[in-house]
Amino acid sequence: MLTITHLAAAVLLGMLLNMNRDEWFVALTFGVAVDLDHAFAAPRYIADNGWDAILRPSWDDESGLPWKSLFHYPVGGFVVAPLAIGWRFMIPLLFWSVHVAGDYLQNWTIEQSAVVESVLLAGLSVGIVFVAYRNWLSLQPEGDFKGFMSVCRSRVGSFASGTGRAIRARLGST
Ligand SMILES: [Zn+2]
Secondary structure, eight states: OOHHHHHHHHHHHHHHHTOOHHHHHHHHHHHTGGGHHHHHHHHHHHHHHOGGGGGSSOOOOSSOOOOSOGGGSGGGHHHHHHHHHHTTSSHHHHHHHHHHHHHHHHHHTGGGHHHHHHHHHHHHHHHHHHHHHHHHHHHOTTOOHHHHHHHHHHHHHHHHHHHHHHHHHHHTOO
8 A cells, every 4th residue: 555545544543542642653653654664675676677666556576575574464463462562552553453454455456456545545534534523523512614624724824834934944034
């Protein structure tokens, strides 16, 4: 699966679980950063298959060379499960399992993987907006979807202008 789909899945699950900052960090490490292994495999893979091959749904080029770490296989559970028990919470195991399950789903449906991936990503995005709206409604019982959208828009706007200001300050041109 594309890393963005994994990210959407982890964000939605995290929102449903109402996690705190530390839990988010652990969840994104095990649920999304697992894909960093592709970055290590990339130079060899691109050298052998060319740049366009990056967009192929599977990087298995039949060379027999590895492109995923152990963490992409159920056997990685032998490493993740003891961690989860040791830390006394199941977040690493849960988010890691969702990641591996997502990649397996893609392998089972490899012929239609572009369709499966788009439908999944769209569904997850709708889910994220829905949960965010529901959370917002519990604080603003009088609110409606229009009000929610305008709050989102102004938040994105102030984030963007804040970031712009910070960059300009860095560059010394206030
Ligand atoms: Zn993956």
